Amino acid sequence: MLALAVVAGVSWTAVVVHGADRAPGAAGWRLPEASEGRPAEAGGAGLGGLLLPYGEHRYRPGPDLNEFGSDIELTGAQTAALRKRSLARLPRSQRLAMERQIDRQPVKGMALRSYVGPAGASAGSDAEEFTVQITLARVADRRTAHSLAAAQRLLLGSAETVREGPAIKGHEDAGCFLPPKDVVEGLDAMLCVGSVGDVVLTASATGTEALDRQEVADMVTAQFDRIKDPGKAV
Template sequence: MTENPEPLQGSAEPVPATEPAEAGKPVRVGRGRIAAIAGSALLAVLVLGGVGYTVVTVNGADRDAGAPVWTFPKAAAEKKAAPATGLRGMLRPYDYAYTQGPDIAEFGADAQLTGREATALRKEEFSGLPRAERLALEEQIDQEQIKGIAMRSYLYAASSDINAYTVEVQLAQMDEKAARNIVRDENELLDAVTLFRKGPTVPGHKEALCFLPKQEAGEKLDTMLCFANEGDVLITLDASGTKAMDKKGVAAFLREQLDRIKTTGEAV
C-alpha cells in the first residue's frame, strides 16, 4: 500500500456556503448541502458516528429512534507493530489512559488508506444520489486532492464503566485550503442547526470547535464531535459514552492530537 499517491485533480467549484440564519430561527439545510458537507468531513470512509450521525439526525429529526442502549465496548487485542511513520505516525499513540478501542467499521482499530483508496470509497458512498448531484460531489472530492487517511480508535477505561468512553480520530491529508474550508463549513453547519450545542473549548486551539447533541430529558448517552485542521491535515474526532463522559478530557485529547501533528511536522 503506497502512502502518497499523486494528488487527484478536479475542476469543480466548492459548494457555496448557505446564507447565515436569522437569529432565533431554526436552520433548514437542503439535502445537497448536507451531503456535500457531510461527505467532506467524514470523507465517506466511515458511515458511523461523526458526521454520519449529523446527517442521520438532521434528516430524521422527526423520527423516534427508540431508547438508546450503551454497552461498554471491549478493547480489541493490541498487536505489536513497527513504529508508524508519515500520516499514521501523527496519530496520538496508545498509552495507559487511552488503550486500543473497538474496530472502526471494517477497517479495524488502527488503519491507513492511500489517497486513491480514500477517494474511491468517498465516491462510492455517493453512488445512490441523482447523477447531476453525484458528479458535482465527485468533482469536489477530486479538487480536495486527498493524499491519505489515517484512523485510530481509543478506549478510555475509567475505574467505573459509567465514566468510560471511546474516541475515534481520523486524519486526512489534503489540499490545505480544502481542509480549512471543510472545518469552517462543518462548524458553521453544526453551530446553525438547533439539534446541536457548543461543547468545551480546546485549550490553545481556538479554531477547533466541538459540539454536543441538544440536551434531552432522560437521555443517558452522549456524543461529542470535533473538527479542526493543522495545516493540510484535517482532524475529525468522535467521542461516545454516557452523560458522565469527561468532555473536557476529550477536548484535552484533541489538544494533544493537534499539538502532536504540529510538532511531528508535515506528513511525507
C-alpha cells in the same frame, strides 16, 4: 453527514463506519491497491504517525472501523474510493454530483484510529469509559485545510439544536459540538473539528450520558499538539 462530506470532504468517515450497507446481496467492494502513491501503513512515520499512540495518555484500541480494524492509513486514491462508497444509497443524479465534488477536492491521504479512553477524576463517580474515533486528512495545503475545517464548524454551529462543547486549549480555530439534549436516552456524544497545517482533524466521541466531555477535550487537545510537534511515534 453527507452534507459535510461535500462541504468539508472529510466527515464522510462516520457515514462509512456507521451507515455501510450490510444487507445480504450487497455489491462486493474493495479498496484500490495501495501501490498508487505511498503504501498504507498503520502507525508508521507518515500521517498515521501523527495520531496519538495507544498506551500514551491511557488510551487503548477501540472498536473496529467497519471492516478495517481499529487502526488504518489510506492513500489518496483509497480515500476517494471510500468517500464515493459512502454515497452509494443516494439517487444517481445526486450521487454523481457529489462524486464530481469529491474529485474537485482531492485528499492526499487519511489516517483513522479508534480508542477507548477512561473517565477523568473530574467527571464524578458515575462517569464511565468512552470511545473516540480520530480522523486525520491531509489536503492540498494549509489554506485548504483551514477552509474545510472552518466550513465544518460553520455548518455545525449554525444548527439551532447543536450545542457548543468544551474549548480546545491553545487551538482557537478548533471547535467541539454536542448533539441536542436527549437525542438517544442514556447516551451522549461530542464531535470536534479543526486543522493544523495541511491536516484536517475530526474527532468523534461517544459514551453514556455521564460522558466526561472535558477528558475528551483534553485528548483532542493532545492530538492537536501532537500534529504541531509530532515527536516520536510509538
